[in-house]
Structures are given as C-alpha cells and as structure tokens.
Amino acid sequence: MKKFVYATNLTCFTLEIIVDSRSQQPVSFSCENDDEVPSCNPARPAIEIFGTLAVPVAIEHSLKAIRQGFDAGLEPYLSEEGTSGSYILKNSIGTPEEEDQEENLQSIAVWKPIDEEPFAPNNPRGMQAPFGSETCRPGVKSGESSLREVLAFLLDHEGFAGVPPTALVEVSHPSLKSDPMSENSVVSEEFRNLISGLLSFKRQQPITKNSNMLSSKSPDCSPKSINSTKSSPSTEDISQELMQMETKNIQKTGSLQLFVTSEGPIENFSPDLFSADEIHKIAVLDVRLLNLDRNACNILV
Numbered sequence: 001m002k003k004f005v006y007a008t009n010l011t012c013f014t015l016e017i018i019v020d021s022r023s024q025q026p027v028s029f030s031c032e033n034d035d036e037v038p039s040c041n042p043a044r045p046a047i048e049i050f051g052t053l054a055v056p057v058a059i060e061h062s063l064k065a066i067r068q069g070f071d072a073g074l075e076p077y078l079s080e081e082g083t084s085g086s087y088i089l090k091n092s093i094g095t096p097e098e099e100d101q102e103e104n105l106q107s108i109a110v111w112k113p114i115d116e117e118p119f120a121p122n123n124p125r126g127m128q129a130p131f132g133s134e135t136c137r138p139g140v141k142s143g144e145s146s147l148r149e150v151l152a153f154l155l156d157h158e159g160f161a162g163v164p165p166t167a168l169v170e171v172s173h174p175s176l177k178s179d180p181m182s183e184n185s186v187v188s189e190e191f192r193n194l195i196s197g198l199l200s201f202k203r204q205q206p207i208t209k210n211s212n213m214l215s216s217k218s219p220d221c222s223p224k225s226i227n228s229t230k231s232s233p234s235t236e237d238i239s240q241e242l243m244q245m246e247t248k249n250i251q252k253t254g255s256l257q258l259f260v261t262s263e264g265p266i267e268n269f270s271p272d273l274f275s276a277d278e279i280h281k282i283a284v285l286d287v288r289l290l291n292l293d294r295n296a297c298n299i300l301v
Contacts, residue, residue: 047066048063055165062256065106074091088259113176114195130186131195132191133187146168146253167256263300266301
C-alpha cells in the first residue's frame with residue numbers, strides 16, 4: 001500500500017487517499033478538517049480582516065466585540081430594508097441570562113457580503129444574477145459595491161465627509177448561506193479575474209485520471225476501509241467529498257462599516273436645519289467617487 005495527499009488550494013482540510021501498490025486502485029480515503037484554525041471549523045463562527053491593508057483602531061475594537069457576540073451565540077441579523085444582504089453584527093452587554101433580550105444587545109457594525117450584493121449570485125432579496133451584471137445604477141456592476149464602500153472611507157481623508165470607519169473582512173458563520181461560486185456565477189472571464197482574489201470558486205470538473213477506478217458512493221467524510229468484497233472508492237466519491245468540505249468551509253468576504261446611531265434619513269427633516277457647507281462636503285465626496293446612488297434616503301442624521 002502507498003499513501004498520498006491530494007493537493008488543493010484550500011488550507012482548511014486534507015484529503016488522504018490509500019492506493020494499492022499493485023492494482024493502483026484506491027482502497028480507502030479520508031477527509032480531515034483543520035479545526036485548530038478557527039475559520040476552518042464550520043461550527044465555530046469567526047471574523048477576520050481581509051488582506052494586509054491597515055485598518056483603524058476602531059475597526060479592531062469592533063471585531064473583538066463581534067467575536068464576543070459570536071461566542072455568546074448571536075447570529076448576523078439580516079436587516080429588513082435595502083436591496084443587498086446587509087447584516088447587523090451585535091454584541092451582548094447584559095448578563096448571560098439577559099442575552100436574548102433586545103435591550104441588552106448592542107449593534108456594532110453593518111456587514112455586506114460581496115456575493116449578496118444586488119444582482120449577485122446569493123442576493124437574499126430575490127435579485128440574483130451573475131457577478132458583473134448591471135445593477136439599479138448604470139455603470140455599477142454587481143460585485144463592486146463592497147469595494148466602493150471601502151474606497152469611500154479611504155478617500156474621505158480625516159473624516160471630511162463623515163464616512164464611518166470601513167474595512168473588508170471575512171466572516172464564517174453556520175447561519176450564513178455559503179454556496180460556493182462557479183464559473184457560471186460570473187458574466188465574463190475578465191470580471192472573474194477582477195474578483196477572484198476575494199471569492200472562492202468551486203472546481204467545475206471532478207478529479208480525473210485513472211479510468212480503472214470503480215464507482216461506489218461513500219457519503220460521509222470519515223475514514224473508510226474497503227475490503228475485497230466491496231468496490232473501491234471512485235473519482236466521483238472523492239470529488240463529492242471535496243466539494244462538501246469546500247461548502248462547509250467557505251468564508252464570505254464583504255465590507256464592514258461601524259454602526260452609527262441616527263435619528264433617521266435626511267428626508268425626514270427640514271432642509272433649513274442643515275448648513276450648506278455640510279451638504280457640500282458630501283457632494284464633494286460623491287464627485288470624487290463618481291457616486292451614482294446619492295438620495296435623501298441614504299444620508300443619515
């Protein structure tokens with residue numbers, strides 16, 4: 001017998017296959033999850049900064065509070081308004097007995113995963129389409145909004161226009177929809193190249209090679225021993241286990257913006273309550289960003 005480890009581009013699990021030296025057929029295989037890495041354990045929620053870009057101290061503090069909320073059993077809460085998947089991430093400020101009471105929950109940040117943007121593949125509002133599709137605003141493609149939010153904060157030097165601290169983060173939580181992306185989830189190869197560093201794309205073809213492998217279904221990922229009276233695990237068996245593990249271990253990337261308490265949208269107030277200078281600050285930022293979505297509903301007071 002000889003053993004080899006299938007090399008994947010995922011770091012969360014290892015596929016080990018035992019092959020008969022004489023027949024060159026697999027006799028057993030196993031998948032093992034790396035539970036020591038928090039983000040690799042599907043039962044253990046996690047949130048981390050995406051990439052190496054420096055983030056404000058306020059963002060770092062918010063991540064600690066969100067992790068405490070995850071540890072307390074709090075789930076990302078899908079907001080009732082909006083066209084994208086916008087989740088309120090909270091922390092409990094009460095005793096363990098009071099964690100389920102709304103008044104003891106503190107909103108920490110708003111998180112918007114890239115794959116749940118309007119006209120993105122996993123949008124929860126019934127607006128699904130491949131990445132790179134046209135959205136409600138001409139010129140803005142699905143898959144770009146989260147990046148634009150982060151860029152808005154980076155370009156708002158010294159808080160000139162009042163953009164709350166924003167950063168790209170990765171979140172894994174059992175309550176989140178985590179269907180892996182495929183080539184059919186993107187309108188073009190060019191757009192896929194643009195976002196491939198932010199998302200995981202599932203393999204399209206099963207593991208190939210060795211036409212001598214016989215077909216037999218092995219549904220779970222626990223180690224299996226195959227005796228002479230049973231079929232050897234097939235290419236499809238192993239590929240299926242890989243895809244199942246990939247689905248469990250997906251991390252969703254999106255923009256995280258600190259939650260800001262407000263009195264409501266600016267449309268609920270008289271215009272003469274605001275100075276022209278403050279409104280002009282927002283207008284200047286919109287011109288710099290080529291923002292096409294400014295309206296009376298998305299300026300909060």
